[in-house]
Structures are given as C-alpha cells and as structure tokens.
Amino acid sequence: MSDDILSIIPVEPQWQPEHDAVERVVSLVEKLVPGAGQGGGVELDVRWHDAVTFVDCGSNLETISCPLCQAALDTKWWSDALTDRYDDGFTTLTADVPCCGGTTSLDALNYDWPVGFARFEIAIWNPERVWFSEDELAALADGLGHPVKQIRAHL
Template identity: 65%
Template sequence: MSDDVLSIIPTDPQWQPDRPAAERTAALAADLAPGQDDGIEVEIDVTWHEALTPVDCGANLERIGCPHCDASIDIEWYADLLETHCDDGFATLAVTVPCCGAATSLDALDYAWPCGFARFEIAIWNPERDWFDDDELATLGDTLGHPVKQIRAHI
C-alpha cells in the first residue's frame, strides 16, 4: 500500500519553533487537512530533527536541475546522497553538482516536485487534499512563527 504525505517545513532549513507554536500549527494543519469521508482523522507527525534531514517528494520526483548550468542531475546521484546520510542527516547542504562541478547547496537545486531539508517538520499522512494554497501557507507560517513551504511525497 502506498501513502501520500504533505509536509510543512520552515523555509530556513536550520530553524526550529518552540513546542507551543508547533502544537498550534499542527492543530491548524489538522483543521486544514480533514480526514477521510468515513470519519478517519489524518495522522500528523511533528518532528524536531537533530541534523538537517531531507524532506523529499518520494516517487513524485521527476527531475532535478542544476541551478548553474540547467542540466539534469541524475536522480540516482541524489538518491545515493540521501542514503549515505539517512541515519545521521546532513551537517551541511553544501554540495558539488556532478553535471558541471559547481559548488551549490542541496536546497538550491531545481526539483520537479518540491523537495527540501529541515530540522523541523509537520507531516500529514494521507490528507484529503493535494496542496495548501498561498493564504493557508501564510497562515501556517504566521502560526508557526516562520515562513513555511510544503512538500508532497508519494511513498
């Protein structure tokens, strides 16, 4: 069985909220992403990560582009990088891209389906919606105390 996960992460990968702000934002996310028609509530995980952790789009990832030369970056290169850091996260997002050898940041790559990195995440499992609109994202960010972005994964 597959799952869809709609995650909310801060736009600054290092930023983390305090617990009350996180709890208020998770409650708001639950209100904005109601459960299934049969009354089953969505599952929401709120996580503070010790290190920078990938929040990727899973099977939704179609392409990764280089911000320097606009070439396609092999998705396997990215997958290998994530696997290398799956247990301990990333100390830095600095990377040298394989296409042109430019130094950049993993969060600056052009992902076809959003991906990100964070030390804080609100993950909504199997929401009955695809995305939050811009106004809802702004409200979630205001409630959290920091601007946010969203990642939709299919796993």
C-alpha cells in the same frame, strides 16, 4: 497499500519552532485538513529532528536540475551526493555540481516535485487534499514564525 504524505517544513533547514507555536499551527492544520486531529482518519505526525534530515517526495520525484546552469542532474550523482553528506543527519548540504562545476546546496537544486531538508516537520498522512494554497501556507508560516514550504510524498 500506498500512502500520501503532505509535509510542512521550514525554508531554513536548521530552524526549529517553539513548542507553543507548533500547538497553534497543529490547530490550524486540523481546521484546514478534513479528518485531521482527534478522532479523524488523517494522522498528524510532528517531528523535531536532532540533525537536518531529508524530506522526500517518494515516487513523485521526476527530475532534478542545477540551479546555476539549469542542466539535468543524474540521479546517481544526486544519490551519491546525499549518501556522502549523511552521517546521522546532514552536517553540510554544499555540493559541487558536475554539469557546470559550480558550488550550490542540495537544498537549492531544482526538484520536480519539491523535496526539502529540515530539523522540524509536520507530516499529514493521507490528507484529503493535494496542496495548501499560498494563503494557507502564509498562515502556517505566520503561526510558526518562519517561512515554510510543502512537500507531497507518495509512498
């Protein structure tokens, strides 16, 4: 059986919210996602990570391109870049892209579908919705006190 996971993460990979802000946002998620919360069939998983971790989109990932020159990036190069920078978490996301030789961040690459890097995540397992709207994302960001983005994974 496959799973879908809709994750909310801060835009800034190192940022983590206060616990009371998370409680407010979890309450909001429970209102926005049918079946989430106590007694519902949708599982909420709130995670604080000690180091920056990769939040992927699973099999939804289609392409990766350079934000500097827009060239397509080879998935082997990208996979090696992730592996080279990971040591119990990501200590740096800086990378020199092979297409134009420029320096950028792995977080700044253009991903189709979105992925991210974060030390905090709210993962909603098998939600009965695809995405949050822009207004809903703004409300989640206001609740946490920091801009957020969403990642949809299919595993």
